């Protein structure tokens with residue numbers, strides 16, 4: 791069939807559909823929305839959880855044009871989190887999480903991503919964590935295989951550090967939690 795034929799067919803299908811168009815996500819797509827993952831067009835659902843101010847910043851880009859700049863404002867630990875209770879849609883099964891990070895500090899800053907699997911009501915079923923190596927000014931990618939337990943319908947993400955003093959900067963980009971194919 792010609793390209794034009796397919797277009798006409800697609801239009802006819804769209805016109806006869808009753809509900810909103812449902813787009814199936816590829817099995818490897820990111821559970822986090824595009825802005826939260828990439829910071830390219832906005833700050834997504836990131837919130838300054840404790841001891842930080844956050845901003846979408848071109849200087850914090852590992853990929854694309856922007857990343858998440860996290861400035862520590864108090865000593866003894868810091869944290870950012872996704873703020874879209876009860877979280878992004880998710881399903882049980884094998885996943886892979888990853889993120890890029892770097893830091894502008896002489897201290898031993900480590901960024902830990904916590905992935906919280908929740909049921910439909912938002913109840914926490916399992917928390918899995920992946921910790922970066924000690925961060926430097928060079929970007930480093932941290933990755934881990936995860937398993938969402940039975941009953942998982944939602945996922946939320948935190949990135950925290952146990953160290954930090956005011957003025958420390960941590961930059962994050964390309965944060966991913968993706969399903970590893972359908973089971």
Ligand SMILES: [Ca+2]
Nearest residue numbers: 828853854856
């Ligand atoms: Ca980016």
